Amino acid sequence: MGKPKLYVKAGNDAEIEVSAVINGLEFLGDSTSPNILNTYQQNTGVDGQILVASNFDKSTVNANFHLRFGSYYDLKLAKHEIYRLFSSRKSIRIRTDAEPAIVKYVMATPFDIAPTEDYSHDSLFTIPFDNPSGYKYSLARSDEIDTNNKLIQMGMYLPSDKDCxxxxxxxxxxxxxxSDIAIEPYEQRHDFRIEASFNGNSLKITNTTNDTTWAYNKPAVKSDKIILNGVNTTLNGNPASVNTDYGNITLNTGWNSISVTGATDVDINFSFPFIYIG
Structure with a gap:
C-alpha cells in the first residue's frame, strides 16, 4: 500500500499533491469528528431542559505531517513553502487518496514546525484546519456524476441496483x-440548484415525499432558462423571483418523488453536491 496523499486546491489554482511540491514533506493522514451543537431551553420550575435545536457546528480537521530536511537552511525554506501553501485568508479545498471523491473546504489555524529534538533532521507536526460548515462534500455535483466515472467512491451511498x-x-x-442529511436550501442555506425549461403558462414542481413546492407563475418557451438557485430564481440570467410563489424544494435523504404540473414539455436538471458528516 502506498503512502497517504493530500490534495490541495486554493481558489482557482490547479490542485496539487503536497508531497510532490514540497521537498521532504510526507502526509501521514487526517482525522475529524462531527461537532454537534445542541441548544436547550430551561423553564423555571420544570425539571430538565427542552431541546430547541440540534445543529452541526464547525469542526476541526487535523492533518498530520512528517518533514525530513537536510540542514537548518532546508528547514527554513520548507517552512516558508508550507506556510505559504496552507496559511491563506481564503478557504482551501482538501481531499485525500483515502476519500478521493470527497472534499472539505477548510482554513488553517496557527501551527508550528520544529525539529523533533535538537540536531534532528525530522519534524512531526499537525495542522489543525477549521471546517466552518462542519460538512464533507462530494467532489462533483449530482449532475456531473454517473456510475462509471471516477467522481464516485465507496461510502457515498449511491444506489448500486438502480439508475440514479x-x-x-x-x-x-x-x-x-x-447525503447523510436532507438538502435544505432555505433552512440550512445548502447549495442546491434546479434548472428548468418548459413550454406553457406556468410550472410547478412538488416534492410529494415531503410536500415542498416551488412554482413559476409566468408563461415561458423552451428556449428560456429558469434557474432556482437556493431560494432565488432567475430567468435567462436576470432576477425573476417575483414571477414565483417564493417556495423552495428540499430533498429528504434517499428517494424523493417529484411531480411537475402546469406544463407538459419540460426539461429539468437537479444540481447539488452530496453532503456527508464525519
Whole structure:
C-alpha cells in the first residue's frame, strides 16, 4: 500500500499533491469528528431542559505531517513553502487518496514546525484546519456524476441496483439524495440548484415525499432558462423571483418523488453536491 496523499486546491489554482511540491514533506493522514451543537431551553420550575435545536457546528480537521530536511537552511525554506501553501485568508479545498471523491473546504489555524529534538533532521507536526460548515462534500455535483466515472467512491451511498439520473424530461420522476442529511436550501442555506425549461403558462414542481413546492407563475418557451438557485430564481440570467410563489424544494435523504404540473414539455436538471458528516 502506498503512502497517504493530500490534495490541495486554493481558489482557482490547479490542485496539487503536497508531497510532490514540497521537498521532504510526507502526509501521514487526517482525522475529524462531527461537532454537534445542541441548544436547550430551561423553564423555571420544570425539571430538565427542552431541546430547541440540534445543529452541526464547525469542526476541526487535523492533518498530520512528517518533514525530513537536510540542514537548518532546508528547514527554513520548507517552512516558508508550507506556510505559504496552507496559511491563506481564503478557504482551501482538501481531499485525500483515502476519500478521493470527497472534499472539505477548510482554513488553517496557527501551527508550528520544529525539529523533533535538537540536531534532528525530522519534524512531526499537525495542522489543525477549521471546517466552518462542519460538512464533507462530494467532489462533483449530482449532475456531473454517473456510475462509471471516477467522481464516485465507496461510502457515498449511491444506489448500486438502480439508475440514479438528475436530468429529466418527464413530469413524474424520482431524485435520489445519498447525503447523510436532507438538502435544505432555505433552512440550512445548502447549495442546491434546479434548472428548468418548459413550454406553457406556468410550472410547478412538488416534492410529494415531503410536500415542498416551488412554482413559476409566468408563461415561458423552451428556449428560456429558469434557474432556482437556493431560494432565488432567475430567468435567462436576470432576477425573476417575483414571477414565483417564493417556495423552495428540499430533498429528504434517499428517494424523493417529484411531480411537475402546469406544463407538459419540460426539461429539468437537479444540481447539488452530496453532503456527508464525519
Amino acid at each position: 439520473p438528475y436530468h429529466f424530461t418527464t413530469t413524474n420522476f424520482q431524485v435520489y439524495n445519498p
